[in-house]
Amino acid sequence: MKSIIISTGDELLTGSTLDTNTNWIASRLTELDVELICCFTVGDDRDKLLWAIKQATEKAQLVIITGGLGPTDDDLTRFVLAELANSELIEDTHSLTVIENFFRLRNRQMIERNRIQAMIPAGADALDNPVGTAPGIKISIGQATVFALPGVPSEMKRMFDLYVAKWIAQRQPAKIYRKKIHCIGIGESNLVSRLEPIVKKFPQIRFGTTAKGGVITINLAYDKLEAIDAFTSDITGELGDIVLGFDDDTLSSVIGKLLKRRKQSLVTTESCTGGLIAKTITDTAGASEYFAGGFVCYSNELKQKLLGVPEKTLIEHGTVSEQTAEAMAKGAINATNANWSIATTGIAGPTGGTKEKPVGLVYIAIANDSDLVDVQKFLFGNLGRDTVRERATIAALNFLRKYLLDN
Amino acid sequence: MKSIIISTGDELLTGSTLDTNTNWIASRLTELDVELICCFTVGDDRDKLLWAIKQATEKAQLVIITGGLGPTDDDLTRFVLAELANSELIEDTHSLTVIENFFRLRNRQMIERNRIQAMIPAGADALDNPVGTAPGIKISIGQATVFALPGVPSEMKRMFDLYVAKWIAQRQPAKIYRKKIHCIGIGESNLVSRLEPIVKKFPQIRFGTTAKGGVITINLAYDKLEAIDAFTSDITGELGDIVLGFDDDTLSSVIGKLLKRRKQSLVTTESCTGGLIAKTITDTAGASEYFAGGFVCYSNELKQKLLGVPEKTLIEHGTVSEQTAEAMAKGAINATNANWSIATTGIAGPTGGTKEKPVGLVYIAIANDSDLVDVQKFLFGNLGRDTVRERATIAALNFLRKYLLDN
Structure with a gap:
């Protein structure tokens, strides 16, 4: 079975809203073994929407439309579907009751405009919306079955699983x-x-x-x-x-698993990455089992005070040096009872680089409570502050991962 | 001028990658006053890509394609462009030199497969890629100008600004x-x-x-x-x-400006946000002028050891409490010479919530070196770990911002 997703809404074309619906539906279709052949994004424009639905119903057996079911003038999906199916819009009495109840339960007044949401092309099925006011629409156009769902992600997801996934499951053969x-x-x-x-x-x-x-x-x-x-x-x-x-493993979760298996803990001490390593480690739920905590030592004063980096090291070799990275990593072990530490010091940019120490230079040190210290030098280039920080974070976590695998 | 964006890549259709490129380009086109009439997403499939580019070049004057310029067999953009333009692929010697240099500078071996990235349809322009190996392609097809850019977001963004934005600016009339x-x-x-x-x-x-x-x-x-x-x-x-x-102000840069104006410094101490506040502050280049550093105190042991949070407070009121947040904020001021501190403690989820302390509960404290302490309680709801952490970070920085405006 081939499918096409159509996302509608002017906010998608002006860039004011990031379309996460298409990605979510694409993942679900992959899980359900339905081939997605392409996606269209169109604004709240009758002609473009008509064109997109027409193209889609000619190319695919399953078409999923998100958005355009609301009560305002720019919500056009129901009108275009009726036009393409050569049918009239009729008021679905069950849907109207559901919408009226939605407002009554929330002690809110239903305004007249909301009645339009109960209008469905004759011959189509109205799909109850358990979490919002706009019912969905299921309709046959040519050889295709079209599901029109609301654009609000929480409503769309519930209704995809209730109606679209169920419809697919009834039609699918072998498991992939x-x-x-x-x-x-x-x-x-x-x-x-x-x-x-x-x-x-x-x-x-x-x-x-x-x-x-x-x-x-x-x-x-x-x-x-x-x-x-x-x-x-x-x-x-x-x-x-x-x-x-x-499958679902990430660099963050893999490090978590390795530390848990060893019953060991980690401390981070970051200069140029500014907290991104700690943030990445704590992206994994349950990180408190192995992540003691971290230092973000941006100033040299804190590097000395909290980590005991010798002033001499900072003066002789500079903040961005192998020696400082090493002293930071060792200092973090001494300042806490953690088993492992990661330290970063570097030049994230866009300014602050010199010929000897260019933007993108980062030293990463690993230390543990058995006196191991290892420092690596990386040259990430002048790729922009965000990219240098991201690459340094990935490199640091991968450097640690290899030690956790080996020792 | 009308435009269309085409995103390519099987990973977009299987849902394994969220397409953020289209949203970014859509925002830039809006800023540049170019109408975006629709977007297509297609996989690494010759026929679909051919269809999409053909449709786009018939409907728009500007077509932007992302992805499919890499060295592997599923990178088809260059072939399809050559086919549509009725031209042969030829090796662009300048691009080949740039690619060879890219590898040489990084001490990496260029494999034979990478040569394909220097192949450009005859009559097209190769667009130098300052941050990666794949050059872009600019080519005329029918009435449309087509820009093919790499799918890697950092490369695409740099090249959009270097080539597409410049091309648009030369064609736009009155200054807006x-x-x-x-x-x-x-x-x-x-x-x-x-x-x-x-x-x-x-x-x-x-x-x-x-x-x-x-x-x-x-x-x-x-x-x-x-x-x-x-x-x-x-x-x-x-x-x-x-x-x-x-305009370009962000919460991070505004706090930076306010602190610089006051010649004051900041320290952060985070539990549930796990480093995200420090990371957000250091997103702004030059943060070292006012950001002393931060603590990520995930374990209670470190909260006591580094910040001097009394064991009694942790036992009597719990880690997630007004009292702990206050003690963390005060402790961070005492442990450093910073003028201001922000502290967070909460339950990011998805597990760890109770009836009294549900997922999404976060206490945020502000303290300064003149003995000010203020704590606010937030209930962000069970919106997922990432969202709770992001909302807590924004709330904390805005809480601080108001103090920096007032005092």
């Missing part, structure tokens, strides 16, 4: 198994080249890669679980510790 | 003045109601609002600067300290 393998510390083209011989061994398995935030994800899909498992095992054998994890 | 007024601590519909009388006074000025991360932005556009200034002055008079700032 999926596996994601997340890799780190390798470029995408290099990874693909290295895996070529393995990929050739399993021509029947769908294989693709995506890159995001320094992590390359290998996506596998096939209807035989054993083949996916064999493929995965060959890949992990080839890539070793380049493999970060699988 | 724009003003953004950022507001905080008010809902969008409430704000619009309050401003209705002022908006009626200036019917000729384009007026719109957008909401993002707790900040409502009023966007004004008109070809007379004096009228914009008069409108702005009326709005700031009406809204007072709800106005956060203008």
Whole structure:
């Protein structure tokens, strides 16, 4: 079954609203094994909406529209659907009662304008909205089944699961198994080249890669679980510790699992990353089990006071140096009872760089309570403040990950 | 001028990547007064991409494509552009040199596969990529000018500004003045109601609002600067300290300006926000002038050891309490020589909530070196870990901002 998503709303075309609905629906369709062939985004404009729905119903068997079901003049979805189905809009008495009850239960006055939300093309089904006022619409146009859902994400998600997912499940044959393998510390083209011989061994398995935030994800899909498992095992054998994890794993959650398994704790001490490493670690719920806490030592005064970095080190080698990173990492272990520490010091930019110490230079140190200290120097280039900080965070967490795997 | 955006990549259709490029480009096009008539999302599929580019070049004068310029087999944009322009792909020697240098500078081996990225349809322009390996492509197809940019957001943004924005500026007629007024601590519909009388006074000025991360932005556009200034002055008079700032101001940069003006410094001490406040403050370049540093005290042990929060307070009132927030804020001032401190303690979720202390409960305390302490209680609801942490960060920074304005 092929599907198309149409998002509507002027706010999507002016950039004032980020469309997260399409991504959410796309994920659900993937889980439900429905092929999504493309997506359209159109404004609150009759002609464009008409064009998009017409194109979609000619190309796909399932069309999902979000938005344009509200009570205001720029909500056009119901009108365009009626036009394309050659039918009249009629008032759905059940939907009207549901809308009236929605207002009554909240002690709010229903204004006349809201009545329009009970208007449905003749021959279509009204879909009850359990969390809002606008019912959805299910209608056949040509060979396609069209679901029109509200644009409010919480309403759309509930109604997708109630109506669209159920409709799909009744029509789907065999189960497809999926596996994601997340890799780190390798470029995408290099990874693909290295895996070529393995990929050739399993021509029947769908294989693709995506890159995001320094992590390359290998996506596998096939209807035989054993083949996916064999493929995965060959890949992990080839890539070793380049493999970060699988499926829902993230760099943050993998470090959490490794620390929990060792019953050890972590402290962070950040200069140029300014708290981003601590923030990334605490993105994982339950981080309090292994994350003692962190220091953001922006000033040299705090580096000395809280971490005991010697003034001599700061003067002789500078704030951004191997020696300072090392002293910060050791100092954080001494100042707390944590087992492991990560320290960063560098030049995030856009200013502050020199010929010897350019923007993008970052020293990352790892220390532990058994006197291990290791420092790495990174040159991320002048890629913009946000990017330098993100790359330094990923590099630091991956540096720690390798120690947690090894020791 | 009418425009269309085409995003490409299987990862967008499987839902594994959220498309933020389209939203960013849509915002920039709005700023540049270019009408965006619709957007297409297609996978790494020759036929679909061909269809989308053909449709777009027939409907718009400007077509922006993101993605599909990489070195792997599923990167098809260059091939489809050549096909539509009826031209051959030729190796662009300048681009090849740039790609070779990119690898040489990073001490990495350029593999043969990367050569493909220097292939450009004959008659097209290669667009240097200052932050990655894939050059962009500018090509005429029918009546349209097509810009193909990389899908990596940092590369796409730099190249949009370098090439697309410049190309648009050369073609736009009268100068339009724009003003953004950022507001905080008010809902969008409430704000619009309050401003209705002022908006009626200036019917000729384009007026719109957008909401993002707790900040409502009023966007004004008109070809007379004096009228914009008069409108702005009326709005700031009406809204007072709800106005956060203008144009490029952010909550982070505004706090920086206020602290610099006062020649004062800030320390943060975070529990539930886990470093996000420190990260947000250090998003602003030059934060070292006023940001001493921060503590992320996830464990109670560190709250006692580093901030001197009394064990009694933690036991009697709990980690998430008004008393603990207050002690953290005071403790951070004592532990450093900073003038101001912000402290957060709360339950970010998704687990850990109780009936008395539900997920979303956050206490935020402000203290200064003149013995001021103020605590506010917030109930953000069970909106998901990320949202609770973001809202708490915004609330904390706005709480501090009001003190920096007043005192």
